[in-house]
Amino acid sequence: MASSTVSTRHWTRLPDGEVRCDVCPRACRLSEGQRGLCFVRACEGGEVVLTSFGRSSGYCVDPIEKKPLAHFLPGTPVLSFGTAGCNLACRFCQNWDISKSRELDTLSDEAPPERIARAARALGCRSVAYTYNDPVVFLEYAVATAEACRAEGIRSVAVTAGYVLPEPRRELFAAMDAANVDLKAFSDRFYRKVCSGALEPVLETLHWLRHETSVWLEVTTLLIPGENDSKEELEAASRWFADHLGPDVPWHFSAFHPDYRMLDAPRTPPATLTRAREIARAHGLRFVYTGNVYDPEGQSTRCPGCGALAIGRDGYEITAWNLEGDGRCRGCGAQIPGVFEPAPGSWGARRRPVRLAELAPA
Numbered sequence: 001m002a003s004s005t006v007s008t009r010h011w012t013r014l015p016d017g018e019v020r021c022d023v024c025p026r027a028c029r030l031s032e033g034q035r036g037l038c039f040v041r042a043c044e045g046g047e048v049v050l051t052s053f054g055r056s057s058g059y060c061v062d063p064i065e066k067k068p069l070a071h072f073l074p075g076t077p078v079l080s081f082g083t084a085g086c087n088l089a090c091r092f093c094q095n096w097d098i099s100k101s102r103e104l105d106t107l108s109d110e111a112p113p114e115r116i117a118r119a120a121r122a123l124g125c126r127s128v129a130y131t132y133n134d135p136v137v138f139l140e141y142a143v144a145t146a147e148a149c150r151a152e153g154i155r156s157v158a159v160t161a162g163y164v165l166p167e168p169r170r171e172l173f174a175a176m177d178a179a180n181v182d183l184k185a186f187s188d189r190f191y192r193k194v195c196s197g198a199l200e201p202v203l204e205t206l207h208w209l210r211h212e213t214s215v216w217l218e219v220t221t222l223l224i225p226g227e228n229d230s231k232e233e234l235e236a237a238s239r240w241f242a243d244h245l246g247p248d249v250p251w252h253f254s255a256f257h258p259d260y261r262m263l264d265a266p267r268t269p270p271a272t273l274t275r276a277r278e279i280a281r282a283h284g285l286r287f288v289y290t291g292n293v294y295d296p297e298g299q300s301t302r303c304p305g306c307g308a309l310a311i312g313r314d315g316y317e318i319t320a321w322n323l324e325g326d327g328r329c330r331g332c333g334a335q336i337p338g339v340f341e342p343a344p345g346s347w348g349a350r351r352r353p354v355r356l357a358e359l360a361p362a
């Protein structure tokens with residue numbers, strides 16, 4: 001086995017000698033030497049292995065608002081990294097060079113979990129984000145890194161499509177402190193046609209995260225003109241959201257820009273995001289945000305008790321802070337749900353690519 005290849009737990013040996021990966025609903029059937037759709041899980045030596053353990057496609061310190069998380073340690077820096085491969089095949093993917101990479105050799109930094117945790121601490125990051133590609137496909141590496149981070153007092157954030165089966169899901173999120181789950185659309189047709197996936201497992205993951213875990217949850221929907229932005233679909237999604245996740249889970253609507261295999265679709269007009277936000281708020285959702293556009297009001301947090309500005313934002317910058325240390329509104333005392341500290345971080349909008357080797361020698 002290569003040094004980046006490790007055994008995994010979530011798979012089944014089939015009567016015909018093949019193996020089935022049980023990590024995500026694709027349930028890839030693999031014969032010896034074959035790789036799954038995600039490309040990083042494969043059948044070697046009669047078992048399913050992960051081939052990207054300890055290999056990363058690069059690191060960057062970002063504002064936590066960029067994940068996006070609006071109610072989790074606002075203003076703080078997060079060390080973001082990803083590996084290669086993905087278990088969905090979204091035609092609009094904005095990270096396709098990573099998610100569709102089949103070149104594990106181009107993964108630049110060798111990074112054992114403890115080294116990432118040490119680097120995060122050295123950089124002053126409060127959390128590590130498993131992002132760029134879905135941590136579901138590098139589950140074992142993400143969990144080991146999150147455990148190393150916990151030992152250093154660093155939290156972990158999964159940025160995921162939530163397309164995962166229940167058992168691996170339990171393992172992944174037991175190690176996480178926060179998650180941003182992509183709800184790509186509210187139609188199975190979209191998931192099948194545009195992502196080669198299915199809607200129901202994602203809804204199940206969202207419901208489970210909200211009700212069965214203490215992971216701080218936020219949701220993102222990238223609105224693509226003509227594909228997932230109709231009034232009917234947004235109404236139905238908002239109804240489901242209010243019924244299953246309740247009014248306090250933040251929902252981010254973000255703007256699409258043409259990418260990968262969807263170069264013909266237009267950019268999302270800001271008015272579409274504003275309309276989506278209004279629909280969601282009309283269904284009782286209290287924290288609905290816009291992203292990837294200039295919209296300070298749509299990105300700021302208003303107190304649900306008195307309507308005062310609780311957290312002002314302009315893009316990734318915090319421009320106002322009117323919360324008590326425990327996250328209560330300074331005006332009326334209403335609790336803003338989330339994970340807050342007495343003061344926000346001051347990282348700002350900076351994006352800083354880093355080389356791990358310079359920060360945390362092996």
Ligand code: SF4
Pocket residue numbers: 021022023024025026027028035036037038039041042086087136137
């Ligand atoms: S995680 Fe990868 S190998 Fe496993 S079922 Fe999903 S796509 Fe297939």
